[in-house]
Amino acid sequence: MDQLGEIMTTSGFYLGGGTALALLLDHRHSVDLDWFHPKDFDPRQITERIQDAGIGLTILRTEEGTLHGLLSGVRVSLLRYRYPLLRPLVMWSQYRCHLAALEDLVCMKLVAITQRGAKKDFIDIYALGQGTLTLAEMLRLYQRKFDTQDIAQVLYALGYFADADPEDMPRLYLNTDWRTIKRTLESWVREIR
Structure with a gap:
């Protein structure tokens, strides 16, 4: 490297x-x-x-x-x-x-979630939300980077785990599990809506 x-x-x-x-x-x-x-x-x-x-x-x-x-x-x-x-x-x-700076990386991750919804992408958003950025801040960055006000697809994708559920869990350095990550993301989305 x-x-x-x-x-x-x-x-x-x-x-x-x-x-x-x-x-x-x-x-x-x-x-x-x-x-x-x-x-x-x-x-x-x-x-x-x-x-x-x-x-x-x-x-x-x-x-x-x-x-x-x-x-x-x-x-x-x-x-x-x-x-x-x-x-x-x-x-x-x-x-x-x-x-890329965190502000740009979060935007890339939100796009990745809307396109593929891999478990690692949800984990990344969860990790960013643990004291770094709130979901509301992440969404504002997304709107600014991509010059859009439409976040409906992102909010939907943040609560759609069907494709990610069967995937293997990546090796985490956080003290959490997949169930907690999903519940937390769902809670963040409810706060926005």
């Missing part, structure tokens, strides 16, 4: 998604790397740069503005992400890379 982090940062990418959030909050184990770039990029060019550094990235799929691969069994995605950042990037010196 040290070498990859530096290459990604000097190439204009920043780490987002669950791993960035896990680095900042230390609430769960995360095993994938989602790198975002604000502009179009050439997947072949960044692949060459990574491989020239001796990093054994196996390419699984590329298309315009997207690269998916594996690095030592870890899923790596490079994605064009056109939405402006709400806050400046955070420098994570241990891995010499930039991370």
Whole structure:
């Protein structure tokens, strides 16, 4: 990650998604790397740069503005992400890379919940709500980032656990369980409605 982090940062990418959030909050184990770039990029060019550094990235799929691969069994995605950042990037010196700020990560997670509803995404929102941000604050950030007032789909998704229920529980560094997480999220949604 040290070498990859530096290459990604000097190439204009920043780490987002669950791993960035896990680095900042230390609430769960995360095993994938989602790198975002604000502009179009050439997947072949960044692949060459990574491989020239001796990093054994196996390419699984590329298309315009997207690269998916594996690095030592870890899923790596490079994605064009056109939405402006709400806050400046955070420098994570241990891995010499930039991370999205919490305010931007929460917005990414709310979108992820509306699109796929994975257990890890609900856990991430729960962890953010434990003294970092209220759900109301998270929703205001979402509205600002995506320039929308419509949060109905987000509120619905925050209470829909059917897809997440059968998934394995990620390794947590929080003293909680899935049932508590679901009840807490449902309570937060009721407060908003």
